[in-house]
Amino acid sequence: MKRVALLGATGSIGTQALEVVGAHPELELCAVAVGSRADEARRIASEHGVQHVSIGGDPPLDDLVRASKPDVVLNSVMGFAGLPATLEALERGIDLALANKESLVAAGPLALAAKERGGGRILPVDSEHSAAFQCLEGRAEETVHSLVLTASGGPFRGRSRSELADVTPVEALAHPTWNMGPKITVDSATLMNKGLELIEAHFLFDIEFERIEVVIHPASVVHALVCFRDGGSLAHMGYPDMRVPISYALTYPERAATPVEPLDLASGLILEFSAPDEDAFPCLALARAAGEEGGTAPCVLNAANEVAVASFLDGQLSFLGIPDVVERTLSTVETGPAETLAELVAVDAEARRVASALTRELVH
Numbered sequence: 001m002k003r004v005a006l007l008g009a010t011g012s013i014g015t016q017a018l019e020v021v022g023a024h025p026e027l028e029l030c031a032v033a034v035g036s037r038a039d040e041a042r043r044i045a046s047e048h049g050v051q052h053v054s055i056g057g058d059p060p061l062d063d064l065v066r067a068s069k070p071d072v073v074l075n076s077v078m079g080f081a082g083l084p085a086t087l088e089a090l091e092r093g094i095d096l097a098l099a100n101k102e103s104l105v106a107a108g109p110l111a112l113a114a115k116e117r118g119g120g121r122i123l124p125v126d127s128e129h130s131a132a133f134q135c136l137e138g139r140a141e142e143t144v145h146s147l148v149l150t151a152s153g154g155p156f157r158g159r160s161r162s163e164l165a166d167v168t169p170v171e172a173l174a175h176p177t178w179n180m181g182p183k184i185t186v187d188s189a190t191l192m193n194k195g196l197e198l199i200e201a202h203f204l205f206d207i208e209f210e211r212i213e214v215v216i217h218p219a220s221v222v223h224a225l226v227c228f229r230d231g232g233s234l235a236h237m238g239y240p241d242m243r244v245p246i247s248y249a250l251t252y253p254e255r256a257a258t259p260v261e262p263l264d265l266a267s268g269l270i271l272e273f274s275a276p277d278e279d280a281f282p283c284l285a286l287a288r289a290a291g292e293e294g295g296t297a298p299c300v301l302n303a304a305n306e307v308a309v310a311s312f313l314d315g316q317l318s319f320l321g322i323p324d325v326v327e328r329t330l331s332t333v334e335t336g337p338a339e340t341l342a343e344l345v346a347v348d349a350e351a352r353r354v355a356s357a358l359t360r361e362l363v364h
Helices: 012-023 038-048 061-068 079-091 102-118 127-136 182-190 192-205 243-251 283-293 297-313 321-332 341-363
Strands: 002-007 027-034 052-055 072-075 095-098 122-124 144-151 212-216 222-228 233-237
Touching: 002 012, 002 061, 002 243, 012 027, 012 072, 012 243, 027 038, 027 061, 038 052, 052 061, 061 079, 072 079, 072 243, 079 095, 079 102, 079 297, 079 341, 095 243, 102 192, 102 297, 102 341, 122 127, 122 192, 122 243, 127 144, 127 192, 127 222, 127 233, 127 243, 144 192, 182 192, 182 297, 182 321, 192 212, 192 283, 192 297, 192 321, 283 297, 283 321, 297 321, 297 341, 321 341
Parallel strands: 002 027, 002 072, 027 052, 072 095, 095 122, 144 212
Antiparallel strands: 144 222, 222 233
16 A cells, blocks of 8 residues: 655646546555645545645645655645645655656755655656656666657747737637646746756756757657667657556556556557747746756746746736746846755745736836
């Protein structure tokens, strides 16, 4: 029996994780955390016999992890708020099924240091990182040439920068292949999601940024490729369904059955790839630059993006205002090394303050 603490139980990842847990008797839910939907949290806890429940951060997520004694923590909390739970799980040597990419984006060195001390594993849940993890497993580091992350291109693939000036939140939320929460869906539309995943991949797999490539792949069938020094490449392929990487992370090292069908290659499946348009979608380049700068720059990037996306979803900031706020926040907030969570919290708060002020300025 494997005890699972599910953080972010009512989000897109959380609801699919509940389906996976319910389908596998060897998985037992021991803790549940939600942001605000108290009734739903109590229903889930009652159905699964869960005693440890956190609603709106009460109790704090790191306390929940300590109290529930899980074998694996699935962290699908949205944004910087998921960081304390990530660090707590890693410090305690608990396997971390990580869907909260912001943990590694904002605090990659701190998280890896905690993992080293605790001795646990990070099992990526993002489809791209899960795919790369599987392609890289058992491969000697020196044989790897590069990593390729795929992006669907979102709902605005093929549009020029000028054609993005007046797009609405409703249009941005109409993702062509994935069913995700609002924030991640907007990040996919701006390509910031792929930028955050690029930074996360750097820390997960210890691969230099110049050896990580992003390509547009509208079908979302190839989730990642690993290119090797002999000229060969391995790809992980499958229909776009998050139950596959969720199940893989929760049942690792086993590969449990899911209701997702294998690819039907004879159906006329066509795989297309192209370079991203970084003029129309500058968030990808901003993320790469922040990742290469290191220190607290990715933390600033993430905080500014969270503020800008929230303002866009509220119907205030324009779509093109998102990268504008991120870029100007990065150029305003002083960045440097951070050695403690408290330092990162302070940087995150300052970046949010600056980004909020810039957003108000652009709106008015």
